[in-house]
Amino acid sequence: MITEQDGRLARTVLLDEVAKLDIATVEVDPASTYRIAGVKIAGEGLLGRGEIRGGDTTYAKLHRLREGQVVYRKLTAWEGPITVVPQDFDGFYVSSEFPTITLDTDQILPEYMELICRDPQFHGEMKALCTGTAERRNRLTPEHLLSISISLPALEVQRSVSRHIARLDRLVSATEAMRVAAEELYQAALDQQVDLLDDDPVSLSAVVQRIVSGRSPKCDERRPIDGEWGVLKVSSVRRLQFDGREAKKLPDGEALFPNAEVQPGDLLTIRASGSRRLVGAFCIAEDPPARRLMSDYHWRVELDPARADRRYVAHIMGATAVRDELELAIVGSTTAAKLSKGRLLEVAIPLPASLVDQKRIARQLDALHSVVRTSQEQLVTLRAVHRSALRQLLAEDATPLVAA
Helix, strand or coil, X not given: CEEEECCEEEEEEEHHHCEEECCEEEEXXXXXXXXXXXXXXXHCCEEEEEEEEHHHCCCCEEEECCCCCEEECCECHHHCCEEECCHHHCCCEECCCCCEEEECCCCCCHHHHHHHHCCHHHHHHHHHHXXXXXXXXXXXXXXXXXXXXXXXXXXXXXXXXXXXXXXXXXXXXXXXXXXXXXXXXHHHHHHHHHHHCCCCEEEHHHCEEEEEECCCCCCCCCCCCCCCCEEECHHHEECCEECCCCEEECCCCCCCCHHHECCCCCEEEECEEXXXXXXXXXXXXXXXXXXXXXXXXXXXXXXXXCCCCHHHHHHHCCCHHHHHHHHHHCECCCCCEECCHHHHHHCEEECCCCHHHHHHHHHHHHHHHHHHHHHHHHHHHHHHHHHHHHHHHHCCCCCCCCCC
């Protein structure tokens, strides 16, 4: 299909009209060394996997990458493992599971094709064309990939779109760098504060009055709406961050366990997770939605208010020295890590005797962490803008941009 856009023609074409399968197959030499690359999912590019000697691999043949080519993984292609080879990966190698495709640059620019490779709608087309009996074993053949249709504007428009998205890419990268720097600054300040404290460490058992857990009944998959009871997902609690929206609706007729309802100011943590780094992450439930219940994976840690400040404890549990001790208390594998109440209570924390000092330290750390939260929020917003811009600029009926 051909549509006119601002005096220019935009075509809907099959990929095989502007690209062809073009594989540079290399016989593996046992005495040679090969730089190996992998393809990230969701069109996020390539990654280096180090070097291998030919004699150390079972592959008889490898595919050599060339700048500007499209490369993708046939296996589990529904995850979107496809990208365009950048200059710094020219000459790398991949296994025969990764076909390579050469573009007709008189019709489609590599930088524009790279944007298509990042488009979730394109990944959906890839998924629909995968064949196989089990999802994890599904494959996408080159013939099926090349049968996907794309909207192809004039080269001038392709260049303009690519430049606009490249600017957004740089802005996202800069914001991500700011977020990382803010987190590093906060962590350094927290660890320095621990080093400056002269008070002897105190085990949590000396300041914790009670640890309350919830239940995990089978819930509806949807989020609860206003007025409905909901059970928190594990993802609702992160280090110094609480998100009460991360919950599942409690089924109608299910018995309530109101002692586990989250209240404003609750000190919460996670006792078990598939991610070890999340176990023992503490946060304060600042403004929880009504009728949110802790699951069996959550604990509410109730402190002696005469001995310990909740905000201080929430911060100090993330200090490197305390986290190192907490890691020793966590048992299980990286996919099933858990913490017992007894082991948590044995963890020692630096604790000023004066509540006034604890609250002062907590306020200082709150101020620093607010910068972290702001940078995280900015990054989330910017990524949403980026996704929206990418989708709109790749749409068939998109208004062409004036070349910048």
